[in-house]
Amino acid sequence: MSIIVDHLTKTFGAHQAVDDVSFDVPGNKLFCVVGPSGCGKSTLLRLIAGLEVPDRGRITLDGENVAGDGLSVPPEARRVGVVFQSYALWPHLTVVQNVAFPYEAQGFSRQDAYRRAADHLSTVALQDYATRRPEALSGGQRQRVALARCLAGEARTILMDEPLANLDPHLRAEMETELRAFHDRSGVTTLFITHDQREAMALADVMAVMDKGRILQIGPPQEIYARPANANVARFIGRGTLIEAIVEDGQARICGQSVPVNGSADGTRTVFIRPAHIQIDNSGWPCAVTSVHYRGSHWEATVQGDGIAAEISIDLPQPVRIGENIQLSFAGGWVLPG
């Protein structure tokens, strides 16, 4: 149930929507592709589903070549289930009828189809909703019916294109938990696509950061967060500040301070500093607050001061005012490679 994508390229007119993309998703893993709107995520998913034909490159699903070298296996023969942002349920059918539909279409008796559908409804914890129509369900419940129907289609590979984008924030967090549980319970391989890096970090075993049709970095979320491969990944994943600094023997000179940094390379480098590595310190670097946002548990702020052009992102446990003067010390950073 692995997904292997090898040098995949897709052009629309003069636009490279997917540009030489390669990755390998082992079976039973949840792989998230995250990137800004328009970067080519949906095109990538549609190529894997068989809804688009690549210009170049190959796709292998569960060890079987499905696209490339002049071959293009039709979508219905790829055994992939696709869940889009809109749920695409039949409005005139009940929940169980929606899920039984793929079985009935394959010629199972109605009784058999319903029994199998009931199993999948338990997998998504909707067994008590079998006789409802989609209109009588919440957004999250409809999304679960769509998932159950994927399983009924015997999909062992599930492709999801921003399935949570339409949901309220609190429901989205709940659905993240449910999607992860669904993935683990059903034993499928999941490719999940989103523009929301927080969602990707919460769900992924492995995540790929995509921009302008290309993959910028692939790795576990913690690794991408702690050790971004370049400035674009650093800017896209979480908050932090890129600062030019002289690095020597694992120490960067930043605002007159000697800051221990990871990533070994001496010289004038770009150092990436997360808010967690910056504290208020009365003998620290003087700066002025340029923006502040209350986030419930803390305040997110930016500051500016002498010697550094960039606005620096910080988190504070107490409120500050715009224009207020504070002092900061830096406790760590990551030296960007290259």
Ligand code: ADP
């Ligand atoms: P994302 O899902 O990351 O927002 P898409 O894969 O939908 O991005 O689109 C990537 C780029 O390819 C966009 O610039 C989009 O306009 C273009 N594109 C996508 N599908 C088509 C198509 N069928 N014809 C022409 N251009 C397309």
Ligand code: MG
């Ligand atoms: Mg899209």
